[in-house]
Amino acid sequence: MTDLTALEEKIAHLTRTVEELSDVVASQGKEIDVLTRRVAMLMQREAERELDVGDGIPLADQRPPHW
Template identity: 45%
Template sequence: MIDSQAARIDSLESHIAHQDRTIEELNEVVLAQREDIRRLERRLDKLMSRVATLEDQAPLPDNAPPPHY
């Protein structure tokens, strides 16, 4: 009886250790993704600013149909 309880406790401790490691790995992935998202947001902001500047410098033509329509 004692051996089966000890084996069960060992199994549970092992399971918890694996879960803890998995949680740590997932947390590292989430943190890396957060940094990637922040970097991409900064790049997007810069690109949007550049597009706005280009549109101000050379406005897009009207989308009127050509005269032969």
């Protein structure tokens, strides 16, 4: 095996690895977007629920007792 062939094999393996990692990062990015939207929706829902209870200020907007 020549040095050139060995380098070409290494480049091929590295290229495949980079492509696989890129796919994983893209998939995780989509999942993070979905989860971010869900958390925002749940926060909104909880804030609306707290307002419906009639406590006045939603707990999420209140200062902690140690402040």
